[in-house]
Amino acid sequence: xxxxxxxxxxxxxxxxxxxxxxxxxxxxxxxxxxxxxxxxxxxxxxxxxxxxxxxxxxxxxxxxxxxxxxxxxxxxxxxxxxxxxxxxxxxxxxxxxxxxxxxxxxxxxxxxxxxxxxxxxxxxxxxxxxxxxxxxxxxxxxxxxxxxxxxxxxxxxxxxxxxxxxxxxxxxxxxxxxxxxxxxxxxxxxx
Amino acid sequence: xxxxxxxxxxxxxxxxxxxxxxxxxxxxxxxxxxxxxxxxxxxxxxxxxxxxxxxxxxxxxxxxxxxxxxxxxxxxxxxxxxxxxxxxxxxxxxxxxxxxxxxxxxxxxxxxxxxxxxxxxxxxxxxxxxxxxxxxxxxxxxxxxxxxxxxxxxxxxxxxxxxxxxxxxxxxxxxxxxxxxxxxxxxxxxx
DNA sequence: AACCTTGGCTAAGTGCCTTAGCTTTAAGGC
DNA sequence: GCCTTAAAGCTAAGGCACTTAGCCAAGGTT
Numbered sequence: 210x211x212x213x214x215x216x217x218x219x220x221x222x223x224x225x226x227x228x229x230x231x232x233x234x235x236x237x238x239x240x241x242x243x244x245x246x247x248x249x250x251x252x253x254x255x256x257x258x259x260x261x262x263x264x265x266x267x268x269x270x271x272x273x274x275x276x277x278x279x280x281x282x283x284x285x286x287x288x289x290x291x292x293x294x295x296x297x298x299x300x301x302x303x304x305x306x307x308x309x310x311x312x313x314x315x316x317x318x319x320x321x322x323x324x325x326x327x328x329x330x331x332x333x334x335x336x337x338x339x340x341x342x343x344x345x346x347x348x349x350x351x352x353x354x355x356x357x358x359x360x361x362x363x364x365x366x367x368x369x370x371x372x373x374x375x376x377x378x379x380x381x382x383x384x385x386x387x388x389x390x391x392x393x394x395x396x397x398x399x400x
Numbered sequence: 401x402x403x404x405x406x407x408x409x410x411x412x413x414x415x416x417x418x419x420x421x422x423x424x425x426x427x428x429x430x431x432x433x434x435x436x437x438x439x440x441x442x443x444x445x446x447x448x449x450x451x452x453x454x455x456x457x458x459x460x461x462x463x464x465x466x467x468x469x470x471x472x473x474x475x476x477x478x479x480x481x482x483x484x485x486x487x488x489x490x491x492x493x494x495x496x497x498x499x500x501x502x503x504x505x506x507x508x509x510x511x512x513x514x515x516x517x518x519x520x521x522x523x524x525x526x527x528x529x530x531x532x533x534x535x536x537x538x539x540x541x542x543x544x545x546x547x548x549x550x551x552x553x554x555x556x557x558x559x560x561x562x563x564x565x566x567x568x569x570x571x572x573x574x575x576x577x578x579x580x581x582x583x584x585x586x587x588x589x590x591x
Numbered sequence: 592a593a594c595c596t597t598g599g600c601t602a603a604g605t606g607c608c609t610t611a612g613c614t615t616t617a618a619g620g621c
Numbered sequence: 622g623c624c625t626t627a628a629a630g631c632t633a634a635g636g637c638a639c640t641t642a643g644c645c646a647a648g649g650t651t
Contacts, residue, residue, distance in 0.1 A: 361552020
């Protein structure tokens with residue numbers, strides 16, 4: 210039996226590639242094993258099981274997304290930064306349709322890298338909101354609103370929820386413009 | 401073997417109840433069969449399989465949601481109607497955590513009731529937007545934005561994506577207030 | 592060269608979905 | 622009131638996914 214020479218890194222990375230090809234829901238240990246040229250139980254030497262693999266995939270995807278979001282906003286501010294970040298968000302979901310759903314999984318508290326990746330992603334969002342003068346509780350509310358809008362749009366789009374012929378890019382652009390308006394006159398909480 | 405007297409209605413309705421109790425992902429033909437006091441293969445006399453059941457459940461949930469949305473807006477207009485509808489939307493997701501995810505499934509074109517339910521739900525949203533003077537392409541964009549924001553918020557909330565202690569009800573309220581602002585100054589498309 | 596850790600394997604068990612084919616209920620016609 | 626028959630239930634069996642247990646060989650370490 211020639212050794213393939215796997216480790217957790219290679220397994221998780223290949224899982225990410227496979228997920229992008231066949232879809233997050235169709236990512237299966239059986240398919241991953243055959244892709245890696247290995248019998249299914251051999252994967253358990255590198256990953257504790259299907260759920261642990263999903264968690265590791267989530268950590269990978271979250272870190273990638275955090276990088277994209279952070280990178281998109283450098284050198285920009287205000288509505289410029291918002292638009293750039295929103296585009297980066299949706300671009301990532303388009304380029305990595307299998308990884309994107311993994312980013313929605315709650316970070317594993319036992320995995321510091323995962324937690325840190327999640328914080329970086331949120332931090333990038335909060336940084337953009339600071340350009341609108343939003344901080345503290347207002348920033349929390351606004352960050353939730355921004356995440357909701359972007360994730361909701363991407364999720365509905367991926368699910369095929371937009372049936373009408375109207376251009377989806379344009380709708381997204383309008384959504385982001387609406388967010389810009391909303392953030393500029395965000396109702397200040399006085400509590 | 402005494403007959404239980406099932407039909408498609410009773411099976412789908414019980415599936416909806418079960419989904420609300422155990423979660424959409426944990427809804428399984430095995431659990432449903434035992435709940436109905438019947439052997440698993442017997443379900444196939446009423447439903448073509450697991451996927452068909454999910455589709456029928458989607459039709460049921462979509463119709464219910466459409467009713468709630470429509471009912472919430474009667475006698476209201478403008479921001480009033482928007483707030484009422486947004487509350488009804490999230491309320492439904494809270495009251496029916498297992499059915500709500502089913503509403504995101506694309507309606508089965510072969511099921512007229514399902515298609516009609518989807519159209520009614522969208523119609524309720526469009527009616528509210530008309531109160532903001534939004535029609536045609538603008539209404540399509542705005543409807544997509546509204547659905548994205550509401551679904552995104554509900555989905556993130558259900559997934560446990562809001563870690564911070566900040567009150568979630570308040571964040572939702574702020575989101576809806578932001579939508580109101582955005583719709584009032586929605587950028588008119590000139591194309 | 593011997594050792595031992597480790598990465599691969601096969602075998603076997605569980606849970607779920609699905610199909611095939613049998614039996615019995617109970618409704619409707621005569 | 623019986624007989625027919627469609628439909629609603631059943632058991633049996635196969636497929637696919639995940640998981641655990643336990644064996645064996647590859648290859649680095651001493």
